[in-house]
Amino acid sequence: MLKKTESELTIHTGDAIILLGNSGSGKTTVVQTVAGNISNLYVYETAGEDLIIVDPEQKIGLTTESRTLIPELVPDPPNSLYYYDFPGFRDNRGINADITANFLMKKVTDNLSSTRLVFLAISSAVKVGNDKKNFDDLVSHAIQKVKDLDKLQEGIGLIVTKAENYNNQGVFRKDDTIINGIQEFLKQYKEDQEKQINTIRRRKAGVFPMAASQRDVIERKIRFVEILLQPNKIWFFRIPETCGPLLETSWALENKEAMVTLMRDTLKSIPTDEGDFGYSVSDQSLVEIFRLYQELNSYVTSNITKLSADLKRASFQTTLTLKEFFSQADWIENDYGNFSEVVRSFEGNSSLSPSFLAGLLASAINSRGYDQRWAVNLKSGEFQTNSLIIKRI
Numbered sequence: 001m002l003k004k005t006e007s008e009l010t011i012h013t014g015d016a017i018i019l020l021g022n023s024g025s026g027k028t029t030v031v032q033t034v035a036g037n038i039s040n041l042y043v044y045e046t047a048g049e050d051l052i053i054v055d056p057e058q059k060i061g062l063t064t065e066s067r068t069l070i071p072e073l074v075p076d077p078p079n080s081l082y083y084y085d086f087p088g089f090r091d092n093r094g095i096n097a098d099i100t101a102n103f104l105m106k107k108v109t110d111n112l113s114s115t116r117l118v119f120l121a122i123s124s125a126v127k128v129g130n131d132k133k134n135f136d137d138l139v140s141h142a143i144q145k146v147k148d149l150d151k152l153q154e155g156i157g158l159i160v161t162k163a164e165n166y167n168n169q170g171v172f173r174k175d176d177t178i179i180n181g182i183q184e185f186l187k188q189y190k191e192d193q194e195k196q197i198n199t200i201r202r203r204k205a206g207v208f209p210m211a212a213s214q215r216d217v218i219e220r221k222i223r224f225v226e227i228l229l230q231p232n233k234i235w236f237f238r239i240p241e242t243c244g245p246l247l248e249t250s251w252a253l254e255n256k257e258a259m260v261t262l263m264r265d266t267l268k269s270i271p272t273d274e275g276d277f278g279y280s281v282s283d284q285s286l287v288e289i290f291r292l293y294q295e296l297n298s299y300v301t302s303n304i305t306k307l308s309a310d311l312k313r314a315s316f317q318t319t320l321t322l323k324e325f326f327s328q329a330d331w332i333e334n335d336y337g338n339f340s341e342v343v344r345s346f347e348g349n350s351s352l353s354p355s356f357l358a359g360l361l362a363s364a365i366n367s368r369g370y371d372q373r374w375a376v377n378l379k380s381g382e383f384q385t386n387s388l389i390i391k392r393i
Contacts, residue, residue, distance in 0.1 A: 009070055009104055010072075011108065012082055015113060016073070016083065017083050017115065018084045018115055018117050019084065019085055020145065021119055022088055022089045022125075022141075026237065027086065029161065031074050034083070034259050034263065035076040036077075038246055041053050042054055043243050043246055043249065044243065051239065051240045053240060070101075071108045081263070087105065089138060089280060110274040114269045114270055115272055116155040116263060116267040118263055119138065119142060119158050119159075121134070121138055121161070122161055123161065123162045123164060123236070126186070128181065128185050132189055136221075143217070144278055145280045146277065147276055149220065150223075155268050156233070156267070157234070157262055159237060160235075160237070161236070163178050164239060179234055182234055183229060186228055187229070193225075196214075200214055238251055
């Protein structure tokens with residue numbers, strides 16, 4: 001999957017605006033709207049009488065499942081901008097898709113010279129009184145993706161999609177009212193995180209050794225929300241009211257211009273490098289990655305232990321007279337100790353790579369005067385030890 005999708009990835013080395021958010025948050029809809037493709041979008045009424053926006057290519061519309069696996073570069077020539085529509089956080093297509101998407105996103109961010117980051121959240125996820133889990137997932141992924149929030153803070157903004165046009169009394173919600181409601185939610189979320197910080201501070205480090213790590217995560221969440229609460233960092237995309245071409249909706253062009261203004265003029269393009277961004281894989285993917293790491297570690301350890309045993313047996317299989325055995329007992333003991341030290345180094349440091357370990361063994365073989373072809377085999381990655389015969393020179 002990775003090889004195929006990587007070949008389809010378009011790399012841009014200049015400045016680009018990246019849209020990020022949970023799956024189904026409306027990233028593709030917003031990109032298609034602001035990039036001049038609004039004429040391709042239509043408002044469609046579902047069987048449940050909900051109005052949604054669809055497009056001819058079916059990239060958006062009838063599902064909350066992520067349809068974006070490869071970051072899509074969308075040019076906006078009239079505004080001299082480029083947008084990247086990134087795959088959604090909380091991708092529900094499995095571990096392979098999640099890991100592949102994260103690899104491709106990292107490749108994009110590593111090649112950009114500068115960027116602005118626009119996070120998207122659906123209106124129900126930032127509504128006072130609603131469950132905060134969806135928004136917390138967004139924040140958790142955001143602080144994994146962005147390593148230095150303070151460096152990029154002037155380039156970070158929020159767009160809320162599917163904003164409701166009317167309140168419970170049927171009164172039309174003005175722009176300021178919608179913005180104020182979003183900010184109220186963010187403040188409540190921030191207060192909830194601060195309460196968790198206070199709880200952690202009351203814990204004793206000896207009883208709760210993970211408290212410091214948890215506090216760091218929560219503090220980063222708070223900092224992210226503080227950035228969003230800075231002036232002019234938030235805008236929204238209203239729910240359509242009638243079926244038909246989105247372009248004919250009364251507020252569509254006004255919404256489009258406001259979002260372009262936020263991304264082009266309000267947010268500042270920040271120069272970036274490879275170290276500014278990380279990965280934001282799901283918890284499920286992290287568990288699988290750790291399992292694969294343990295499996296590889298076990299495999300390599302098993303092979304190296306077997307190699308050490310083979311070396312020991314090969315040494316003693318050398319035909320020696322009793323006199324020769326005692327005369328060479330010292331080098332046999334030293335050789336075994338030398339290779340045992342290599343194995344102990346590996347067991348004490350599971351982060352050693354197979355190639356580095358092979359180098360250690362090759363060095364041990366050369367230093368003890370064995371036939372060098374075995375060292376060459378080790379360096380080339382040949383670990384077939386069942387037929388290994390060590391020849392004393």
